[in-house]
Amino acid sequence: MQMLAAGGVPILSDGERRADVDNPRGYLEWERIKQLPKDPSCIAEAEGKAVKVISQLLLSLPLEHEYRVIFMQRPLPEVMASQDEMLRRRGTFDPGEDNSVVARAFQDHLSDVYAWLNGKPYVKVNRVQYHAVLREPRETAEAVAKFLEMPLDVEAMTRQVDGTLYRQRKK
Secondary structure (H helix, E strand, O other): OHHHHHHOOOEOOOOOOOOOOOOOOOOOOOHHHHHOOOOHHHHHHHOOOEOOOOHHHHOOOOOOOOEEEEEEEOOHHHHHHHHHHHHHHHOOOOOOOOHHHHHHHHHHHHHHHHHHHHOOOOEEEEEEEHHHHHHOHHHHHHHHHHHHOOOOOHHHHHHOOOHHHOOOOOO
16 A cells, blocks of 8 residues: 555555554554455545555455455465464463464355456456565556556655565565
8 A cells, every 4th residue: 555655656545553562654544444344345445545444354345346456465374473473462362372273264265256356357466475565566566557558656655565564574
């Protein structure tokens, strides 16, 4: 989202969730998107803007619109390590939870989401590999600009990539 904003894409964000130690640059989230399953019409407010949507909510996108989805893909062990660390900081981490069950459920969920995305003619998807962003930020920015068919500031997008924020690595 930081890359998109820097590149010149209008962002739909309410500023409710502030920057913190887990995300020092801020979240750029829009709380209302959580109502998408109950109120699919809310997506109309995002027309012409980028809005961060968790994978589970993608399944509720109504077919009355066309979408360009930039789907960030990161290795599951890193995602889970990042979530665990965030939960530890918040004091809600459960060390007794079986991560293998959670990992399996998440992998099944991703399979369902990929199948859904692939089956919707009104949804165009650009899958972006997290590590490719870190290794090749300029190439990633150029690919995103091409996918969005927008004249974006690729240099500004590239400058947003900060490898020091890559803290939860594969084990």
